[in-house]
Amino acid sequence: MSITRMLDLMNDAPYGVYAVDMDQRIVFWNHCAERILGHKRHDVIGRRCYQVCASIPEEGDDPVCLNGCPSIKLAREGIIPPVVHVRMLCSSGERKPVTVTPLLIDQDDEQKLLVHLFHVKTNDARAKSVAEDVHSVFSTKPELAETPHDKHKPLTMRELEVLRLLAMALEAKEIAERLDLSSHTILNHIRNARLKLNAKNRLEAVLAAQRRGLL
Template sequence: MNINIKNYKNILDNISDGVYFVDKNRKILYWNNAAEKITGFTYNDVINSFCYHNILRHVDKSGNELCRNGCPLLESMKTGTFIHADVYMHHKSSYLLPISIKVFPLKNDKNEIIGAIEIFNKQKKINNTTPSPLALKEFLMYDPLTNLPNAKYLYKVINSKLNEIKSIKRNVGILIIDIANFTSIINKHGSDIANQLLKIVAFTLKSNIKTGDIIAHWKNDKFVLIFNLENKEELNKIAIRLKMLSEKTSILIENKNISLSISIGGTYFLTNDNIEKLIDRLNNALIKSKNDKYNKIRILE
């Protein structure tokens, strides 16, 4: 293959975007410093492996695993076109990051396609404002397992939001995310593996909410998230996306992927709510979602 990587290395190793090259067989020939920082995978982890070995496990917005079907690198080499997409990428620690990718075909002096290059970085629109662990620890509002705010902090936020919507007309939604098979994972694989999955889900959720949104570890196998919404229909779309991302989370144990089953309940903040009414409606939505054989998402007014 006639790609002289040395000519590009000094430049590409000092930019903030992740960059990697593949040849026509999709073998990874180059992996820059930013790619290591963004993904957790080192140069030695990936070099001379093939992208279809599903290292990064790109996932689209519908939950399709692109390395198996719909690889942007392969498509770019087949068609000779530039491809831009917003997708999700698995970090080495197994959580999912929202990224933007740009893929170009690489050509030789004869204008023949000899490979492809992918440039990627984290989506800048995802940037939540969860307080720092140090600030939360000071007021006993921190969960050390998931590195998230705890239920005590969440109650504080809920009370603040309830007061806020009485004076400012705003759509505010709340979701409770339950790992339905958490107990069976503990029974089969032990609490260490179950807690590892819990931490991965926590980081995936935290990495995929926007500025102003709140996430907390509610208790045991449950997370609660609060969203400022543009409209009420948005809450169901968020629930579908977070369910997909959580269920794409897995860890490899004895050559088998241990994955999760997710149920989600949701509701909206109402002007006549108090915290007891809101939490009761939220829990009721979760019960209904658990009894839902197919969708496993239930949003109650």
């Protein structure tokens, strides 16, 4: 899958995504990144990431995002940087605590990019799950095949409601609390939606529903 196609798939992902080239210039900024940080895409594309995000540690004020930061140095060597917990700068001037999961896209015939997946108040387990979902999507065909199972069994209103909440980056437990249902019931709705959309995981299900205009 091409880098362009990979980034297209991430445009409506249920968590913030931005990508930088090896000169630390932002080349991609998705919708959720806009919602979380307030910075509009047209205002950040082409700027240095450390000028926009200006991340600092959870505790302390020493900058994490800077020219030639440890993450970009590792990326230039072909090494995926570790997950980090930082406070990113919002357009309002507020600093928002986020967990950042880096991914390295390095294809021989295309530009190398360091992709940052981030979500507010995400723990390491959630960050790992996000990264695994993204790797799964990148390793599959971009268009999910529609099967007879899909045609005969459309998504129910409840399944669509659950998918919409998944697209807002809510966990099954949070969705259960919001809908006043058990976590077991929510997991069943997610499983049924995945089967109907021929999706391997939650991210694929959300992206498939969005591509079909269901969300």
